[in-house]
Amino acid sequence: MSSSSITSGGVGERGVSSKCACGLDVKIFTSKTQENPGRPFFRCVSKRDVNTWTSKRDNHLFKWVEDVVFEEVEDALPRLSIIANEISKIKAEVNEIDAMMKELKEEDMANKKELRKFMMCFKVGFVWLCFMTILCSFVLFRQGNQNTFMLSY
Numbered sequence: 001m002s003s004s005s006i007t008s009g010g011v012g013e014r015g016v017s018s019k020c021a022c023g024l025d026v027k028i029f030t031s032k033t034q035e036n037p038g039r040p041f042f043r044c045v046s047k048r049d050v051n052t053w054t055s056k057r058d059n060h061l062f063k064w065v066e067d068v069v070f071e072e073v074e075d076a077l078p079r080l081s082i083i084a085n086e087i088s089k090i091k092a093e094v095n096e097i098d099a100m101m102k103e104l105k106e107e108d109m110a111n112k113k114e115l116r117k118f119m120m121c122f123k124v125g126f127v128w129l130c131f132m133t134i135l136c137s138f139v140l141f142r143q144g145n146q147n148t149f150m151l152s153y
Contacts, residue, residue, distance in 0.1 A: 020044030
């Protein structure tokens with residue numbers, strides 16, 4: 001498997017750009033050589049004859065598609081690792097928020113029970129106050145209707 005790769009930005013550039021260093025567009029072609037039949041590759045779209053291009057390809061982009069794909073995957077792996085770490089952090093935060101929501105719901109239920117008890121005590125107290133007011137009014141008015149003896153000299 002021959003792996004020639006002359007890139008548009010010099011040796012070591014990864015992936016493939018849409019333009020060659022010569023300024024021409026980059027396209028995918030299929031090899032018709034006996035060494036690499038049917039093997040896809042990137043090269044610039046030259047208006048020159050193919051034989052002329054192959055003899056002067058040192059200034060032009062040429063890369064096998066599988067090399068480009070391998071580089072792209074290699075470059076994506078660290079980013080995927082970072083994304084996986086971020087997802088793990090977000091999942092941990094979601095679990096914390098779920099736990100806090102559960103605590104708040106439990107606290108809310110306890111507060112509602114306490115409020116119901118307070119309201120019941122308030123109602124009982126209000127009824128008791130009304131009863132005592134009526135009783136006191138009854139006693140005072142009853143005493144006001146009785147004839148009292150006044151002793152005078």
